[in-house]
Amino acid sequence: MKFIVKAFDLDGQEFDFVNTVIGEENEVSFENEKAAQAFVEGIRISFPSAFQYKIISKEDGRK
Numbered sequence: 001m002k003f004i005v006k007a008f009d010l011d012g013q014e015f016d017f018v019n020t021v022i023g024e025e026n027e028v029s030f031e032n033e034k035a036a037q038a039f040v041e042g043i044r045i046s047f048p049s050a051f052q053y054k055i056i057s058k059e060d061g062r063k
Contacts, residue, residue, distance in 0.1 A: 002029045003036040007053045015047070029058065 005028055007015040030036040036055045044051075 002031065002058045003033050004029050004056050004058055005036050005040060005053055006056060007040075007047065007051055009048065009052075010050050015051070033057075 009015065028039065030039065033055055040053055040055070
């Protein structure tokens with residue numbers, strides 16, 4: 001199973017992530033929830049202090 005991270009501002013508007021390594025936009029996926037959480041902790045300093053996020057599980061092969 002894959003996990004994706006979605007981030008939102010206080011108004012509920014979604015932030016777009018861009019994976020500059022492989023050029024994909026709007027989705028950053030991880031092999032497990034712990035890795036997704038580590039990503040959020042790593043980028044937290046780059047976003048406003050009140051940003052919100054969700055870690056969403058996703059079936060392999062689904063978009």
